[in-house]
Amino acid sequence: MTFDRKDKSDSALLNFYKRLLYPRMVEEKMLILLRQGRIGKWFSGIGQEAIAVGSTMAMEAQEYILPMHRNLGVFTTRDIPLRKLMAQWQGKITGFTKGRDRSFHFGTQDYKIIGMISHLGPQMALADGIALADLIEHKEKATLVFTGEGATSEGDFHEALNVAAVWNLPVIFLIENNGYGLSTPINEQFKCKNLADKAIGYGIEGIQVDGNNILEVYDTLNSIATSIRKYPRPVLIECLTFRMRGHEEASGTKYIPQELFDKWAAKDPLKNFEQYLLEQNILTERLVQEISASFKTDIDQEIEIAFRDQEPTVDIQTELDDMFSPYLFEATEPTGSPREIRYLDAITDGLRTGMTKHENLVLMGQDIAEYGGAFKITDGFVKEFGKARVRNTPICESAIVGAGLGLSINGYKAVVEMQFADFVTCGFNQIVNNLAKTHYRWGEKADVVVRMPTGAGTGAGPFHSQSNEAWFTKTPGLKVVYPAFPYDAKGLLLSAIDDPNPVMYFEHKYLYRSLSGNVPSGYYNIEIGKASILKHGTQLTIITYGLGVHWALSYLDENPEISATLVDLRSLQPWDKETVATAVKTTGRALILHEDTLTCGFGAELAAWISEHCFKYLDAPVMRCASADTAIPMSKTLEDSFLAKSSLPDTVKRLLAY
Template sequence: MIFDRKDKSNSILLDLYKRLLYPRLIEEKMLILLRQGRIGKWFSGIGQEAIAVGSTLAMHASEYILPMHRNLGVFTSRDIPLSKLMSQWQGKVNGFTKGRDRSFHFGTQDYKIIGMISHLGPQMALADGIALADLIENKEAATLVFTGEGATSEGDFHEAVNVAAVWNLPVIFLIENNGYGLSTPVNEQFKCEHLVDKAIGYGIEGIQIDGNNILEVYDTLVDLAVKIRKDPRPVLVECLTFRMRGHEEASGIKYVPEELINEWSKKDPVKNFEAYLIKQGVLDVEMIHQIKADFKKTIESEIESAFEQDEPIADANTELLDMYHPDAINPVRPSQPLVEMRYIDAITDGLRIGMQKYQNLVLMGQDIAEYGGAFKITEGFVNEFGKARVRNTPICESAIVGAGLGLSINGYKAIVEMQFADFVTCGFNQIINNLAKTHYRWGEKADVVIRMPTGAGTGAGPFHSQSNEAWFTKTPGLKIVYPAFPDDAKGLLLGAIDDPNPVIYFEHKYLYRSLSGFVPKGYYNQEIGKANILKTGTQFSIITYGLGVHWALSYLNDNPERSVTLIDLRSLQPWDKDAVAGAVQSTGRVLILHEDTLTCGFGAELAAWIAEHCFEFLDAPVMRCASLDTAIPMNKVLENDFLAKSRLADVAKRLLEY
């Protein structure tokens, strides 16, 4: 291993050594604690410290780093107290996640570190969003994100690197190529000779370095960071290293050939740098003993203090409240006159007002810029707000949702348009495991709205017509709205933009140009979680939302003799339990109507809640009217038979006859 000190002073070299040694000694202590049974799990980074330490020290303290399992050196090089880290690992109340998550699965704005989630890969898209915020702000800043050689096989890697390349984002994508993804060797992970060669396909710079050489890592990253701060663009860095321990300690390393272990043991980053500094006269044996003794004393003290800290106290109300960032939003009632507009135009109006109100709001989606989106909702926005804030994206839903979260972490707001709600499956992981859980895990907002053009009625078939709200209503941390009228479409959209929590905003495609109504001009918002009681009656109640509201109104128009309470939920998470309970009490009979399929549709949750909480008021079973448990057919005859509307009159008749 060849070290080149360049113009570094002895004091700088000594500091690098201490920074490199400290996480190694912590790791060795953790292995002892593991054998003693005092900790339950550990992902060892022994042998990879030079990457985490060297790259972290190359970044400014104000710049974000997104590390992974084996990057203890990132945290120690940012001077996070070991007692705080140990509290996190042990699930103590004063850890970063209050005992709700483990290991390095946390973030901290104080130290500008955003931890990973277990799925690997998604953190790369967050880095894109963080860097995008810096780019829009004209900040000279770089973002560093880690990934492993195994995660380069994931779509998240491709999407994030491609977006960064297309948008010239100042991101350093650092691959720790340590030889194995759990037990799978690199020759079973990828076919290319070197991972750095992937950079060519994205049209970006790629550099391969010795990840065990602290000076090479540090100097390379310093140079790259300086360059991309001035000339924003992404860079791919492959750091060659080796995982000397198991994936986690319980896995062992029996699958690793002994000759490989022996070969890489000779490349130990700590021992080699230590030997080099002795030759340079920076260190001697006595100094090394003293440094280690001091560190071990500190480590012992910090760890024991963490063991003495309090365990969390389980409190259901606290847990439930912490799923969401406090919104502190007061509903703003309309103050300007009404104007008639179509449902689609109300959405456009809400978006425009949101963009005017929040200069840090960024719109992202496929074809939304000059083209105006598949449905022309954002037509003209580029001229009004500029391409920095109205961004065409590659076809990569996962990366764009992740970038939205990154924008939020770095002080921005984001609206992501799914071209069709059906396509959200490609961004599912980011929504369910990143957006929804971020605040609960480490107290950070996820200020992202996802627009979902949804629903059937246009003969668009199985992949452009689904009502998939039930995929999300069961996920704590998300808010779900589904407006049925133009004024609600605008008010709920503005309410969603105001809210610092992730909001899934369903907008029905069939209503875009077929429905008009009177909408207040100017800014107002509607509180998420409040239903609208459209009619009151005595015979039974219809509880519905979205296009189901208009089916119900059509049914009542055709059956004027019916005395019905009609509730438009408008919001599905949270939903208005008081309004539903009041309707049950006043009529005693309930019909739940929705466009989604019957089995496990949101109506099932409503029916279960009514049966549990309002049973004494019921004069008949709760009945559901929903679409068939099939995919949505394209042919209009088949589609009409599929939709719940075709069975509404029959279900209502059965309910009244019970």
């Protein structure tokens, strides 16, 4: 291995050595502890330290790095105390995740490190969002994100690189090609000769380096980072290296030919660099021993301190509270003059008001810029707020939701539009595993609203008509709102934007142009989690939301002899248990109406809760009126029969007759 010191001083080279040696010694200590049974799991990066250390040293201290689970050198080079890292690995209350997540699955704003989730690829989109915030702020910064050769097969890899390329984001995508994804060799993972060549398809630079040569890694990363700070653009780097241990220790290495171990043992990044420094008379054998002894003492002390740290204590209320970033809602009543506008225009007005109030708010979605969106909700926004904040996206829901989280991490707010709620499946992982869990895991907000044009009634068929709110109401960490009126649509949207937590905002497409109402100009808000009582009655309570509200109103208008209390939930997570309970106790009968299919729809949760908490007040079973358990047909005749509205009269009659 050949090292080119360029203009580096002896002290600088010695610092490289110490930075390289320390994580190696920590790793060796971890393997001892594993054999002793004092720790339960370890993902070893032995043999790959030069990549983590060299690249981290090339980045500025306030630039974000998004590492993987084999990048201990990133954390040690950023000088995170080992006792803190050890507490994290052992699930102590003093760890970054308070015992809620493992190993390197955490982030820290103090050290500008954003950890991965187990799905590997999604963190690359977060890097896009972080870099986008810097770009909008005109900060000359770079962002570094790691991935492995296995994750380059994931759609998240493609989406993140494509977005970064289209938007000229200053992101360094670093692939650690260590030859194996767990046990699968690279010849079974991809066909191209070099992963760096994938850059060609995105119109960006691709560079391959010797990942075991710390100076080559540092010099390459330093040069690229310096360049993209001034001339923002993404660069793909492939670092060739080898994993000298198993994927994790329990998996072993029997599937790897011995000749590969022999070949790469000769390329050990630490031993080769140490030998180079000895030959250059920068190191001596005595100095090596002194440095090692000092590190050993420090490592042993730090680890034992962490072992003595407190274990998490069980407090379910704390666990529940920590699902969300703290936020104190302050009600603001409307002061502007009301005007009659459509449901669609109320959403437009809410977005415009939010964009004016929050200068750090970015809108992202397909066709939302000059075209104004598929439903024209953002028509004119580019002229008003500029393309930096109103961004057309490629068709890549996962990357855009992830970029929204990256924006939030770097001080921005994001509203992401799903062109249709049905398309959210393509971004599902980012929502339920990244947005929903981020605050619980390491205390970081996820300030993202996902707009969900939803529902049937327009003959749009199985892929443009689903009511999929139940996918998210059962996911802890997400707030879910579903306004039925223009007034609520604006007020709830503004509350969702203000709230630093992830909010799924469902807006019914059928109501866009068919429903109008008085909406005040200017800013006002509606508390998420508060229902609205639209009618008071004595015979039964109808609990509903979205288009179901209008079905119920129409039915009750057509049947004035029925005395019903009508509850519009408005919010599904959290939902207003107090209002529902009071209404049910007053009437003694409860009917839950929603557009979603019957089985496991949100109504099932409502019915279970009412049965459990209001049973002694009930004069009849809780009944549900929901759509058929089929996909949504396109034919108007079939769609009308599918929807819950068709069975509402019979359900009411059965409930009243019980």
